[in-house]
Amino acid sequence: MQTTIFLSTFGLIFLAELGDKTQLTALALALRYPWKRVFIGIAAAFALLNLAAVVVGKLLFLLLPLFWVSMVSGLLFLFFGFTTLRHACAIADDDGSPPPASSAVRTAFVMIFMAELGDKTQLVTASQAARHSASLEGMGMVFAASTLALLLVSLLGIFAGRQLVRVIPLCWIHRAAGVMFLLFGTVTLWKLWGM
Numbered sequence: 001m002q003t004t005i006f007l008s009t010f011g012l013i014f015l016a017e018l019g020d021k022t023q024l025t026a027l028a029l030a031l032r033y034p035w036k037r038v039f040i041g042i043a044a045a046f047a048l049l050n051l052a053a054v055v056v057g058k059l060l061f062l063l064l065p066l067f068w069v070s071m072v073s074g075l076l077f078l079f080f081g082f083t084t085l086r087h088a089c090a091i092a093d094d095d096g097s098p099p100p101a102s103s104a105v106r107t108a109f110v111m112i113f114m115a116e117l118g119d120k121t122q123l124v125t126a127s128q129a130a131r132h133s134a135s136l137e138g139m140g141m142v143f144a145a146s147t148l149a150l151l152l153v154s155l156l157g158i159f160a161g162r163q164l165v166r167v168i169p170l171c172w173i174h175r176a177a178g179v180m181f182l183l184f185g186t187v188t189l190w191k192l193w194g195m
Contacts, residue, residue, distance in 0.1 A: 002137060002138065005128075006141045007145070009124075009125070009142050009149070010145040010149045012124050013124060013145065013149035013150060014149040014153060016121050016124060017121055017150060017153040021184050022115065022153060022157075023153050023156060025111055025112065025115060025181075025184075026038065026155075027158060028177035029041075029107065029108050029111065031162075031170065031174065031177065033103075033108070034104060035158045035159075037104035037108070038158065039151075039154065041104065041105040041106065041107065041108025042108050042112050042151070045110075046116070046147050046151060046154075047147060049113060049116050050122075052122075053122045053123075053126040054139050054142055055129075055139075067192065070191070071189070072114055074186075075189075076110065076114050077181045077185030077188060081178050081182035081183075081184075082178070084177050084178035084181055085178030086178075088171055088175045089174070089175075112154075115184075125143075128142045128146070129142045129143070161173070
């Protein structure tokens, strides 16, 4: 029974996020910052989000209306899009020193946290936890499966980005990432006004 809970949750979350903004955000961040620091920020954000989804569930959405979560998420994507475009080719001209660890971890955490708060995968995690809330072990399986699926999708994005640098100049990848962030921000805000 517990294996079924784990596999069904893992499959739902993994497929839902494959090629989604989380994976693309992880790719873009790993091209700007050291990937291990990005992964720490991503892992912390997913652990916190999935814990909230499993433990708090729908209460989270009563405290933080989806409108405001979407608004902040959209604005953050626009901000990171503009800053990424502004500094797209400046990275090649700097002294080569990496950004501070806290900056990379904090940026990854904030971007993933705001992008995923109230997203479909958090809703799926909350609903899976509600379905299997009869036992603490079942809820633990939902948390573990959801978190593992999101981390694996993020790692795929990070390492795909590292391979991409071998073929496409870094400056152009940063420009594409900036445009991608602007598109995510625009779409998020566009959907918000349609609510």
